[in-house]
Amino acid sequence: MTPPFEQSMLPHLDAAYNLARWLLRNEADARDSVQEAYLRAFKAYDRFRGGDGRAWLLTIVRNVCYSQLRRAQRTPAPEEFDELQHTPMNDTPDAVARLGRELDTARLDAALAALPMEMREVIVLHELEGLAYKEIAAVAGIPLGTVMSRLARARLRLQREVRAQIFPEGKT
Template sequence: MYRKRSPREFEKTMLPHIDAAYRLAMWLLGHSPDAEDAVQDSFVRAFRAFDGWKGVNAKGWLLKIVRNTCMTQLGKRSRNANVIHLDTVSGDHDGIGFSDACVDKMPLAEDVLIAADRQARLWAAVNSLPTDSIIVLILREFEDQSYKQISEIVGIPIGTVMSRLSRARQQLRARFLAQGKEGKNHEM
């Protein structure tokens, strides 16, 4: 069958979002080659599924694929982690396998060379949130997706987007303030 949408169209609509795709993958998978692989993989998937794109919100459509790819990857990690964990229970107890399989997210903050301590702390606070919270927060604050768009990307009702986002902000606020203990200061 012929493709409805041309590679040229893909180039124009999807390729400009490599950075956004990478950002989401980094937040979800941490600073690792996995994130790059996930983004590359997502673009191949996106290209093959491009005919199914309805022509609106290219970035959101792409980020949905990136999210799915990353979630699959996270699933694999936790399965691996479980296997290794059981092994270490019966064998040695150094736990290396387990921490290997877990997401090491902290180097991210160093990587972007954030000058301000406040920014570094905020960054770390976002990183410490549960994956569910990170996704909605990133899509909203960094990628300008509306509640409806987020609901399509993550595959949850709009009401759930609202409550997750609200919870994510509360968690973030609590953790951020707990780290800095400068809650009364409203200035940047």
Template sequence: MDQSAAAADERAQAAFARYVLPEIEVLYRVALSITAQPADAEDLVQDTLLRAYRAVERFDGTHARAWLLTILRNTEINRHRRRRPDLLDDPDAQLERHEGRGPFSAPAPGPEELVVEQVFDKVVDEALAALPVKHRQVVQLVDIDGLTYAEAATLLEVPEGTVMSRLHRARKRIRDRLAAAGLAPTRSGR
């Protein structure tokens, strides 16, 4: 290894120690909240640390926790894309479920249910896209990614109460859009 490569490796190790190592505990807590399994959380953190080490030389040093949590989230997304549990299933059992037969099959949805599901998904997607960025971020972190209020507050660098307030407003806007489309569940007594 020549001197320039050794110096680059030394700089990478120093940056890793400075920016990444202090955040391992936070990464584990967030990973555990996402995966709900300690072993899966450990694997996710390990994959995140490996990716962070490979990219640490390109990191500018600002907002290390946010940078690492982004890597963690993207790593988890990529891990889900790679999982193919259907490949391990019995193809005949899968066919029976699909055709509405078998002990665990649910009745196939009718055309009306399929249309309502598609319209519902479309309205929710549009409502989410119409939210201000700060509200959409909170919905993404808490409702979609499964972070706690405290973890989302840390990631966004805002107080926990701000996360709760933004989430309340965002959910209300989504509910209002669903109600306007006639898709909101009705509450008795209102």
């Protein structure tokens, strides 16, 4: 017997939104896609056998996002992401340190946003959502060994992107 839809699926709303937001890199599209994913999940809910609800839902979210991106490719691509704004500050040391921390987040976020989609999604699923490799394999529809190698490559690539954020000229 499966529990009511809301009870099993709404607790995963943040995970669903975070995945969509990172895949689509846009708040409005993420919101629409999550809503559509929930409706699709609801319609397909009688096929859900009470296993891993989060992985099941994220699989649908991912599919909706990929369709959305395929549709969007027919229209001119928008600006991918904002360049880092290094605003010079003359502020208290506290404020400077705080800005440093926030810039760090901005830099990492920008590096992740710059990764190819299939690398971005394994990082988001594993490091932000904490999915085990097996769950990622189910969500992305790829073999376990691929999850392992893709995540390893994505991490190296991400580190290169971070470096590129700091040294935009390609200096090391």
